[in-house]
Amino acid sequence: MLKAVILIGGPQKGTRFRPLSFEVPKPLFPVAGVPMLQHHIEACAKVRNMKEIILIGFYQPNEELNRFIASAQQEFKLSIRYLQEFAALGTGGGIYHFRDQILSGGPSAFFLMNADVCSEFPLQDMLSFHHQRGNSHCGVILGTTVLHFVEKPSTFVSDIINCGIYLFTPEIFAHIGTVDEPPGGRQLQELIRLEQDVFTMLAAQKQLYVYKTQHFWSQIKSAGRLYLNRYNETHPERLARNQDGGPKIIGNVYIHQTANIDSTAVLGPNVSIGKGVIIGTGVRVRESIILHGATLQDHCCVLNSIVGWDSTVGKWARVEGTPSDPNPNDPFAKIDSETLFRDGGLTPSITILGCNVNIPSEVIIRNSIVLPHKDLNRSFKNQIIL
Amino acid sequence: MRRGQIRGTDHTIMEDKWYSLATDDPYERADVTSPRPPVWILDETRHVYIKENLFKVKPGVVLPVVPDAAVHRRCFRLQFHFHFTLSHLCRMKALILVGGYGTRLRPLTLSVPKPLVEFCNKPILLHQVEALVKAGVSHVILAVSYMSDLLEREMKAQEQRLGIKISLSHEKEPLGTAGPLALARELFTDSAEPFFVLNSDVICDFPFEDMLKFHKNHGKEGTIVVTKVEEPSKYGVVVYEGETGRIHRFVEKPQVFVSNKINAGMYIFNPSMLKRIQLRPTSIEKEIFPVMAEEGQLYAMELQGFWMDIGQPKDFLTGMCMYLQSVRQNTPERLRTGPGFIGNVLVQFIIQDPTAVIGENCTIGPNVTIGAGVVLEDGVRIKRCTVLRGAHIRSHSWLESCIVGWSSSVGQWVRMENVTVLGEDVIVSDELYINGANVLPHKSITDSVPEPRIIM
Ligand SMILES: Nc1nc2c(ncn2[C@@H]2O[C@H](COP(=O)(O)OP(=O)(O)OP(=O)(O)O)[C@@H](O)[C@H]2O)c(=O)[nH]1
Ligand SMILES: Nc1nc2c(ncn2[C@@H]2O[C@H](COP(=O)(O)OP(=O)(O)OP(=O)(O)O)[C@@H](O)[C@H]2O)c(=O)[nH]1
Ligand SMILES: [Mg+2]
Ligand SMILES: [Mg+2]
Numbered sequence: 001m002l003k004a005v006i007l008i009g010g011p012q013k014g015t016r017f018r019p020l021s022f023e024v025p026k027p028l029f030p031v032a033g034v035p036m037l038q039h040h041i042e043a044c045a046k047v048r049n050m051k052e053i054i055l056i057g058f059y060q061p062n063e064e065l066n067r068f069i070a071s072a073q074q075e076f077k078l079s080i081r082y083l084q085e086f087a088a089l090g091t092g093g094g095i096y097h098f099r100d101q102i103l104s105g106g107p108s109a110f111f112l113m114n115a116d117v118c119s120e121f122p123l124q125d126m127l128s129f130h131h132q133r134g135n136s137h138c139g140v141i142l143g144t145t146v147l148h149f150v151e152k153p154s155t156f157v158s159d160i161i162n163c164g165i166y167l168f169t170p171e172i173f174a175h176i177g178t179v180d181e182p183p184g185g186r187q188l189q190e191l192i193r194l195e196q197d198v199f200t201m202l203a204a205q206k207q208l209y210v211y212k213t214q215h216f217w218s219q220i221k222s223a224g225r226l227y228l229n230r231y232n233e234t235h236p237e238r239l240a241r242n243q244d245g246g247p248k249i250i251g252n253v254y255i256h257q258t259a260n261i262d263s264t265a266v267l268g269p270n271v272s273i274g275k276g277v278i279i280g281t282g283v284r285v286r287e288s289i290i291l292h293g294a295t296l297q298d299h300c301c302v303l304n305s306i307v308g309w310d311s312t313v314g315k316w317a318r319v320e321g322t323p324s325d326p327n328p329n330d331p332f333a334k335i336d337s338e339t340l341f342r343d344g345g346l347t348p349s350i351t352i353l354g355c356n357v358n359i360p361s362e363v364i365i366r367n368s369i370v371l372p373h374k375d376l377n378r379s380f381k382n383q384i385i386l
Numbered sequence: 387m388r389r390g391q392i393r394g395t396d397h398t399i400m401e402d403k404w405y406s407l408a409t410d411d412p413y414e415r416a417d418v419t420s421p422r423p424p425v426w427i428l429d430e431t432r433h434v435y436i437k438e439n440l441f442k443v444k445p446g447v448v449l450p451v452v453p454d455a456a457v458h459r460r461c462f463r464l465q466f467h468f469h470f471t472l473s474h475l476c477r478m479k480a481l482i483l484v485g486g487y488g489t490r491l492r493p494l495t496l497s498v499p500k501p502l503v504e505f506c507n508k509p510i511l512l513h514q515v516e517a518l519v520k521a522g523v524s525h526v527i528l529a530v531s532y533m534s535d536l537l538e539r540e541m542k543a544q545e546q547r548l549g550i551k552i553s554l555s556h557e558k559e560p561l562g563t564a565g566p567l568a569l570a571r572e573l574f575t576d577s578a579e580p581f582f583v584l585n586s587d588v589i590c591d592f593p594f595e596d597m598l599k600f601h602k603n604h605g606k607e608g609t610i611v612v613t614k615v616e617e618p619s620k621y622g623v624v625v626y627e628g629e630t631g632r633i634h635r636f637v638e639k640p641q642v643f644v645s646n647k648i649n650a651g652m653y654i655f656n657p658s659m660l661k662r663i664q665l666r667p668t669s670i671e672k673e674i675f676p677v678m679a680e681e682g683q684l685y686a687m688e689l690q691g692f693w694m695d696i697g698q699p700k701d702f703l704t705g706m707c708m709y710l711q712s713v714r715q716n717t718p719e720r721l722r723t724g725p726g727f728i729g730n731v732l733v734q735f736i737i738q739d740p741t742a743v744i745g746e747n748c749t750i751g752p753n754v755t756i757g758a759g760v761v762l763e764d765g766v767r768i769k770r771c772t773v774l775r776g777a778h779i780r781s782h783s784w785l786e787s788c789i790v791g792w793s794s795s796v797g798q799w800v801r802m803e804n805v806t807v808l809g810e811d812v813i814v815s816d817e818l819y820i821n822g823a824n825v826l827p828h829k830s831i832t833d834s835v836p837e838p839r840i841i842m
Contacts, residue, residue: 284799286817299784315767318801318819
């Protein structure tokens, strides 16, 4: 039997998402129309013998997370549980702390994944690869080759990048337990970082294999686009089609069935429209996420942006970001929070409107982040608007 | 409507109604059928209206006999109101300086010489020439140096329409603002009548009649019109005696306040002043005026109402707003109103051409001029813009403070602002943001221009 563990982090993670993670835990942020985590869970549910999914993080238990877990359990007929760390224990510390829970029922192996990666999740392939390699190892890392490094350079595999998706046998915990045990025992507050503290050691002992995939993976920023594209095979019903009396659809677009969209609007490519969104005459949306309850008034134009819950964009307003990937065709590209500022200014990136933000008519909001509940009264460029 | 009644005898108007100016004279008939009949409308107090080929006079007014119908039209109203004699007025001349390169109005002036760039749907030069004609000028001399062919052709066409003589004075090298007067000297010395001199790029309610009166009144060699500015330290100012207008001196960019009046680029001179000017490149402002002022021969007349030097895009747009406001006050019927129109909007109407086409759900204004054959698709929002002939703005775009060049095309959901100037036949792709760009003619723009710059 198999299990899966998803590291969902906690409230102080995900700085660039801040105006949005105020409202919803980042793992529940909708990507391509469904909560980010649902993509992981869908992939796990397809693996034979999967018995349980454990979410580990340091969010306070909250209603939204509970609701999500309950409905996912129903939908996928799987046990899904949330285990809360008392503090951030690091990517290795969390699983170590909850090792008894993970091993209960005696899984032969378990997957571990970061919540904030997006992938086709070739879990079944990783499993076969693991079996082919026999019993002499305790883990498989999903890795992929990149032509140039944009993520953190990997210290132990030169041209292979770690995707943040692993398969471990229970022996992994024995190894984590021996990590640099300081004399006198590990302080509880000290994080155990899987990538740096554990893998380096395991690699030296030839206990780790890398399963190389050509399938995409990416940080969450470009995930929407990749998942939307995957829907052509996995969930064609989630993609909007051009229909009489409906808006013009270009490329991959997700529209929630309750959204109200004028037939003269033009949407896509790579657009997700959430629940109850209202879109007026002659509105243009490209490469953007419109979260539930938002209103886009007539003739406005939204490009490379996220419009927060219940926000309003006025007539002829332009809300525009800059695609944050250095190369929009490069799924591995990532903008880290460290690059939020450069040369004293906000680096051009997607524009994010927090929840319940009001953009007046005819202004432009460009490469900016607007924190929640803000009524703007003029144009802004390259700014964080508190 | 009575035909042919004006000629031959003095005619006393009995009824308050429209009379036709059409006569049996073939020239007149040609004029009546011409697609752009003269439109001269005088206000209430002046008693006479001439509109297209019709005129209307307060009952009891006596129309004088005049030798020629074209002259007649120009002169008879002046008789009533300014008490000048016909012979006097019909001999007046004006020289307009049109020889500059207009570099500051590029990219528009790369396609068309500055005097022919349409300001509020009419070539800049025509604003001036028509005002001169109204004031009784019968001979306009254009001092040209470059691109004069186009100018010549265009102005020949206007000669007939306006019933005046237009000559070109070609200079081989640019002669500055005074030299052209020396070149055209003979044209002004055949009588003792004063003549007008104008810069070709100023716009205002041209005060030519007042200038003539003021000038005759002081009896000296020259009068320049001055206008008030807010920041005199940025200009050359004119210091003069408030009572009489006699100019004491000129001060370049004064650091302490001496005056807030600047040269408005409109002058009237006696022919005797021409002896001061040599046939060589000379600046009238720097080399001639100071000497005339010194000798007590130069007077300043203060301009009433708006004034703008429209020689650069930013001022062109400001001047447009001022001009439209004066249209609002004087001839509001020329402005377009109705749902979707806000404030002062001027839409070109030419009888043979289709009017500009304006789609649904557009909001236009305040302060917009739209040239002939322009197409605005659905949901376009424009304010404070000049859209020149044949331009096409596609749906849902938003434009503020722009000049859209002839036959240019702006895509859908484009946002264009901050004194963006598109030259002739520029194409802007869909969904771009254009901030303060200066785009040379025949360019296609496929990327946003987020900060002001020149697109070669
Ligand atoms: N439960 C738990 N999850 C964590 C912890 N630290 C990181 N994670 C999660 O592990 C995954 C990978 O973490 P990192 O890439 O190190 O950090 P991050 O949150 O992505 O932050 P960035 O540095 O902005 O990338 C993410 O899904 C995190 O939410 C932790 O202490 N506890
Ligand atoms: N005939 C003639 N007119 C001139 C000459 N230089 C300037 N002008 C005119 O004098 C007036 C005032 O000149 P400016 O305001 O400098 O205009 P400009 O030189 O056309 O335009 P810029 O290149 O932008 O300075 C304009 O009507 C010009 O056409 C010249 O050398 N010869
Ligand atoms: Mg991360
Ligand atoms: Mg000049």
